[in-house]
Amino acid sequence: MAAKKILMICGDYCEDYETMVPFQALLAVGHTVHAVCPDKKAGDHIKTAIHDFEGAQTYSEKPGHNFTLNASFADIQVESYDALVVPGGRGPEYLRTYPAVVAMVRHFFEANKPVAAVCHGAQLLAGAGVLKERTCSAYPACRFEVEQAGGTYADIAIDAAYTDGNLVSAPAWPAHPAWIAQFLALLGTTITH
Numbered sequence: 001m002a003a004k005k006i007l008m009i010c011g012d013y014c015e016d017y018e019t020m021v022p023f024q025a026l027l028a029v030g031h032t033v034h035a036v037c038p039d040k041k042a043g044d045h046i047k048t049a050i051h052d053f054e055g056a057q058t059y060s061e062k063p064g065h066n067f068t069l070n071a072s073f074a075d076i077q078v079e080s081y082d083a084l085v086v087p088g089g090r091g092p093e094y095l096r097t098y099p100a101v102v103a104m105v106r107h108f109f110e111a112n113k114p115v116a117a118v119c120h121g122a123q124l125l126a127g128a129g130v131l132k133e134r135t136c137s138a139y140p141a142c143r144f145e146v147e148q149a150g151g152t153y154a155d156i157a158i159d160a161a162y163t164d165g166n167l168v169s170a171p172a173w174p175a176h177p178a179w180i181a182q183f184l185a186l187l188g189t190t191i192t193h
Contacts (some may be wrong), residue, residue: 119142137160
């Protein structure tokens with residue numbers, strides 16, 4: 001397996017698990033992952049949030065970890081990356097307002113490179129205009145954005161993932177095993193026992 005160079009676009013209050021788990025898992029299998037945030041540099045951190053399903057009509061939110069970025073947004077040459085990861089949480093809501101972020105996301109779709117988006121990550125994809133005629137899963141409250149962006153919402157179980165071409169998406173962090181496995185397949189990563 002050739003190691004891949006993966007870009008992870010993060011923002012304040014991205015979901016804790018959806019940031020930390022894929023970052024660590026992809027590093028663990030030998031890939032390089034650069035976690036960046038607009039207007040921040042390597043060594044800076046973002047605040048994360050823990051979202052849970054506790055019986056209310058929507059998820060609850062609690063403070064998560066401070067996540068340390070390991071690359072500087074201003075230094076990113078997007079063409080040098082093989083794949084993109086978009087965590088969910090509240091980060092994608094404001095990240096889609098940055099033209100440079102939108103351009104980065106579009107690059108991965110135009111170049112047909114693997115993209116993994118989870119939960120509210122679909123908000124960033126919708127904002128980048130890359131969901132037209134694509135099938136994408138997301139947190140159920142983001143169904144409207146997927147459909148308004150011209151996509152088809154993949155209404156799947158909370159612990160399932162869906163792959164459409166170069167895009168693997170999932171509704172929320174309970175889908176990590178399926179979501180990460182499908183993304184590894186897109187990357188050409190094989191794990192043997």
